[in-house]
Structures are given as C-alpha cells and as structure tokens.
Amino acid sequence: MVDADRRGVSADRGQSSYAQGEGAPPLLEQTIGANLAATTVRHPEREALVDCAVGLRWNYTELRTAVRRLAAGLLRTGVRTGDRVGIWAPNRWEWVIVQFATAEIGAVLVNINPAYRAFELEYALEKSGITAVFAAESFKDSDYRAMLDEVAPRCPVLTDVVYLGSDRWAELADRPLDAADEAAVNAAAARLDRNDPINIQYTSGTTGRPKGATLTHRNILNNGFMVGELIDYTEHDRICIPVPFYHCFGMVMGNLAATSRGAAMVIPAPGFDPRATLRAVQDERCTSLYGVPTMFIAELGLADFDTFDLSSLRTGIMAGSTCPAEVMRKVIDRMNMKDVSICYGMTETSPVSTQTRTADTLEQRVGTVGRAGPHVEVKVVDPADGSTLPRGEAGEFCSRGYIVMRGYWEDQAKTSEAIDAEGWMHTGDLAVMDDDGYLSITGRIKDMVIRGGENIYPREIEEFLYTHPDIVDAQVIGVPDEKFGEELMVWIKLRDGADALTADGLREYCRGRLAHFKIPRYVHIVDEFPMTVTGKIRKVQMRTESLELIGKK
Numbered sequence: 001m002v003d004a005d006r007r008g009v010s011a012d013r014g015q016s017s018y019a020q021g022e023g024a025p026p027l028l029e030q031t032i033g034a035n036l037a038a039t040t041v042r043h044p045e046r047e048a049l050v051d052c053a054v055g056l057r058w059n060y061t062e063l064r065t066a067v068r069r070l071a072a073g074l075l076r077t078g079v080r081t082g083d084r085v086g087i088w089a090p091n092r093w094e095w096v097i098v099q100f101a102t103a104e105i106g107a108v109l110v111n112i113n114p115a116y117r118a119f120e121l122e123y124a125l126e127k128s129g130i131t132a133v134f135a136a137e138s139f140k141d142s143d144y145r146a147m148l149d150e151v152a153p154r155c156p157v158l159t160d161v162v163y164l165g166s167d168r169w170a171e172l173a174d175r176p177l178d179a180a181d182e183a184a185v186n187a188a189a190a191r192l193d194r195n196d197p198i199n200i201q202y203t204s205g206t207t208g209r210p211k212g213a214t215l216t217h218r219n220i221l222n223n224g225f226m227v228g229e230l231i232d233y234t235e236h237d238r239i240c241i242p243v244p245f246y247h248c249f250g251m252v253m254g255n256l257a258a259t260s261r262g263a264a265m266v267i268p269a270p271g272f273d274p275r276a277t278l279r280a281v282q283d284e285r286c287t288s289l290y291g292v293p294t295m296f297i298a299e300l301g302l303a304d305f306d307t308f309d310l311s312s313l314r315t316g317i318m319a320g321s322t323c324p325a326e327v328m329r330k331v332i333d334r335m336n337m338k339d340v341s342i343c344y345g346m347t348e349t350s351p352v353s354t355q356t357r358t359a360d361t362l363e364q365r366v367g368t369v370g371r372a373g374p375h376v377e378v379k380v381v382d383p384a385d386g387s388t389l390p391r392g393e394a395g396e397f398c399s400r401g402y403i404v405m406r407g408y409w410e411d412q413a414k415t416s417e418a419i420d421a422e423g424w425m426h427t428g429d430l431a432v433m434d435d436d437g438y439l440s441i442t443g444r445i446k447d448m449v450i451r452g453g454e455n456i457y458p459r460e461i462e463e464f465l466y467t468h469p470d471i472v473d474a475q476v477i478g479v480p481d482e483k484f485g486e487e488l489m490v491w492i493k494l495r496d497g498a499d500a501l502t503a504d505g506l507r508e509y510c511r512g513r514l515a516h517f518k519i520p521r522y523v524h525i526v527d528e529f530p531m532t533v534t535g536k537i538r539k540v541q542m543r544t545e546s547l548e549l550i551g552k553k
C-alpha cells in the first residue's frame with residue numbers, strides 16, 4: 001500500500017491511518033445518459049422500475065422512452081444544459097424520470113427536501129437559481145402547491161412549476177418523439193461532459209445552514225456503480241428503495257446502482273412505511289433492501305414481522321448514521337440479508353467513501369463501516385494540525401478521489417473549508433482506522449462531549465445501551481453543567497410494554513460496565529426522536545429541548 005501522505009507521521013509511530021481502495025473495476029467514463037442507453041441495449045426487456053403505490057411497472061425500454069420524452073419536453077420549454085431544474089416530491093416514479101431526463105440533456109437537478117417549509121424552499125430556489133420545478137401537489141401535512149404559490153412570486157427566475165400528474169406534466173412528458181425532438185435530445189446529449197455538474201443537493205442540515213453540494217455525472221454514476229459492485233449486483237437484482245430519492249441514498253445508491261447494471265428499482269411507498277416496505281420485498285421478490293438504522297428497527301419491530309416472506313432477500317445496505325451491531329445482526333439473522341453491507345459517506349462524497357465487503361468477517365461487517373471503496377483514498381488526521389495519525393487513534397476522517405463533489409454551489413469559501421488544496425474532503429466525522437484499514441466512526445467532531453476534561457464519544461455509550469433488552473434506540477448528547485462543563489444525557493426509546501425501566505434502573509445497569517464518567521446523568525424516555533427526513537436524528541434539536549427538560553432554560 002502506498003502512503004501518499006506521510007508528512008507529519010514519524011517513522012516510529014507505526015503504520016499511518018491512510019488506505020486506498022481497489023483499482024478495479026475501472027471507473028465509468030461516460031455520462032449518465034450514455035450509461036442508461038448502454039444498459040437499455042443490454043437489457044431491453046428487464047424490469048427497470050416498479051412503483052407499488054400506483055402499480056406502475058416498466059422495463060428498461062419503457063423507462064428510457066419516458067426519459068427521452070421528458071428530455072424533449074424540457075428542451076421544448078427552453079430548458080438548456082446547465083439550467084437548474086428542481087424536484088420537490090416524495091418517492092414516486094416521476095422522480096426517477098425527472099432525474100434521468102435532466103441528466104440526458106445536462107440540466108442540473110436540484111433535490112429539494114420534501115420536508116422543507118416555505119422559507120427553506122425559497123432559500124433553495126433562490127440560491128440555486130431554479131428556472132423550472134417539478135412538484136407533487138401535497139404529501140402528508142405538506143401542501144406543496146400552497147407553499148409554491150406563496151414563494152414563486154418572490155423568485156423571478158422561476159418560470160415554470162410543473163405538478164406531477166397535471167396536464168402540464170402530460171404536455172412535457174407524454175408526447176411521442178418526432179424526428180426534431182430526437183435530433184434535439186441527441187444534440188444536447190452529445191455536447192455533455194461527464195465532469196459537468198448534474199445535481200445539487202442541500203445537505204440535510206443536522207448542523208448549520210443547508211449547503212448545496214454540487215455533483216457531476218462522474219461523481220454519482222460511479223458511486224452508484226461501485227456500491228453495487230461490492231454487493232455483487234447484476235441485472236437479476238431487485239432493489240427495494242424506501243430511502244428518499246431526494247438524498248444520494250435513494251437516487252445514487254438506489255437508482256444509479258440499479259440502472260448501471262440493469263437491476264430493478266422498486267419503490268415501496270412515497271414515504272417510509274415499514275409495513276409497505278416488507279410487503280414490497282415479499283410481493284416483488286426483492287433481493288436487496290436499503291434503510292437507515294431506524295428504518296430497519298421499525299421493520300423488525302412490527303408486530304406482524306414474522307408473517308412476511310423475506311426469503312428473496314440476499315443483500316442490502318444500512319447507512320446514514322451509526323449502524324448498531326445488534327441491529328445488523330438481526331438484519332442478517334431475521335431478514336435473511338446475509339450479504340448486507342454498511343456504507344459510510346456524506347452527500348459531498350457522492351455519497352459513499354467506505355463500505356463493508358460481503359467476504360468480510362462478521363465482526364468487520366457489523367462493527368465497522370468497512371474500508372475505502374474502489375478508487376477512493378481515506379485517511380484519519382489530527383484535527384489540530386492535519387497530520388495523519390497512527391492506526392488506532394481517533395481523528396477526523398478525510399476522503400479523496402472521484403467521489404469528491406465539485407464544491408458547494410456558489411460558495412467558494414465554504415468549499416475551501418471542506419476540501420483542502422490536495423483534494424481531501426474533510427468530513428467533520430471522527431473515525432479510527434484499524435490495522436486492516438477498516439474504519440469505525442466514533443462520532444462527529446461537534447457531537448463529542450467533553451465532561452470534566454474526558455472526551456466522550458456518544459456512539460460508544462449508545463452501542464452499550466443497545467445491549468439492554470428493553471431498549472430499542474438510545475441517543476446520547478451533552479448538556480451544559482456547572483461542575484463538569486458538560487454532562488451526559490440519554491434519550492431512550494423502550495420496547496413496547498417495557499415501561500418499568502427507570503432512570504435509576506438504567507444507571508444501575510451501566511454501573512460496573514461503563515466507566516463512571518460515561519454513565520448518563522440524565523435519562524429521558526421518548527416515543528420518537530426528532531428526525532430529519534432522511535432518518536437522521538436531529539441531535540441539535542434534542543440539545544435545545546433538553547435544556548428545558550433539565551431546567552437550564
């Protein structure tokens with residue numbers, strides 16, 4: 001293994017925390033449109049897209065036809081390569097068509113979080129200069145039309161709002177291509193460069209103001225392809241995608257992993273619904289299932305879990321936040337996902353940097369986030385001086401390679417803070433690399449709690465608490481304390497019917513098993529955690545609410 005960055009590591013400190021992934025298979029050096037065209041030639045009849053909620057079922061020929069029709073419709077309305085086109089909708093088949101139609105002609109798709117409210121919508125529209133937006137009419141308690149009516153008059157560059165399923169949609173998406181349309185789409189596609197930006201995603205905002213991570217064809221096509229490579233995807237796979245399309249987990253690790261190999265994308269429901277997800281796996285004979293840990297926890301916790309036939313499952317991906325070893329074990333044993341993989345990454349890195357391999361030991365597969373993906377370099381550095389740390393020491397996780405975004409949309413200052421002069425993305429996550437190059441995420445730099453001078457990584461305590469039979473989920477934060485600077489607080493979700501666990505009982509359970517300073521001072525029992533739409537727990541909100549709970553506000 002070559003260490004490209006040994007500066008700062010003295011020879012006697014052992015192997016440094018630097019590693020790189022495999023050099024194979026080669027990266028795909030083509031646009032997303034060219035890749036979809038090639039897949040359609042290879043697998044014209046294979047099922048490409050299933051939307052369970054509406055009973056839509058298309059093979060690759062049908063999918064590509066729909067994509068080209070909408071691409072032509074966009075060109076007819078004046079959308080050009082490089083223009084920003086927004087999408088604001090939950091998971092439904094049109095989302096996929098908009099994704100590939102914009103890519104076909106090089107319009108930059110801007111994913112707008114379906115949970116956004118008017119002021120956040122306005123920020124995304126304005127900041128990225130969206131000229132046309134595709135939107136659902138409404139979803140759950142979000143009235144998208146009312147919010148767009150309110151905001152659109154204040155966004156002068158926005159000239160077209162297309163509601164999915166409307167006449168306007170039909171006008172753009174349903175017209176069969178004539179010769180002029182064919183020529184126009186082909187000409188637009190021929191001018192594209194795989195290094196062009198193709199997608200802007202506002203990062204989910206567990207911290208700070210959303211930033212528009214700008215990704216190219218090469219970034220996301222290859223990430224989808226490589227993620228699929230490591231779990232042995234072929235055209236025979238059927239991927240159940242309950243994670244949102246608005247995030248890379250859905251549109252890259254789901255959609256592009258599928259289309260780059262001719263596998264099927266199965267949409268179980270517009271929003272996450274554990275029962276609909278298991279039903280889709282069963283009815284569609286899915287081979288792969290995705291989710292953030294809380295989704296798998298919800299599925300495993302269904303009272304009628306055992307009635308679903310999950311025997312078609314082979315693999316899947318758990319990612320997005322800390323994947324507790326206990327949950328991974330259950331997914332392997334009870335959901336038949338023997339080849340399940342953990343991925344770690346972030347929107348800014350397309351998203352996946354590290355992944356577990358199907359041949360890894362059980363310990364590596366349930367206890368780490370794997371090692372660097374193909375063509376990716378990773379290192380762990382001392383946040384204080386940027387030097388690469390020895391293996392086994394915790395520091396900031398950095399990654400480099402084809403995965404690193406172009407930058408934050410029109411925000412050079414924030415881009416330079418995140419990506420250094422040598423192209424390393426600084427993730428803000430804390431990690432430890434072991435002797436084999438496997439990484440464990442120990443927390444976020446901002447998550448770390450410092451109690452009386454002791455650095456405490458909430459992750460470690462959460463992992464421990466998952467071993468308690470009455471606890472289904474535990475989230476640890478730091479709250480202000482006069483004596484220690486910070487004190488630990490844990491929010492706990494109990495198993496149904498396990499309401500006998502008290503704060504004292506919990507501390508008793510920890511005593512002798514955890515160092516005294518890691519035993520949470522405050523215990524708060526909840527039914528639900530505050531969540532982002534991608535299923536990440538909003539620790540920022542937990543901290544604010546906790547101030548009130550402990551009487552510090």
Ligand code: AMP
Binds near residue numbers: 344
């Ligand atoms: P996002 O950009 O919304 O995908 O969020 C990225 C962040 O999610 C990362 O910086 C990590 O903090 C967290 N994350 C993603 N995957 C994992 C994982 N497998 N284990 C722990 N944290 C993760």
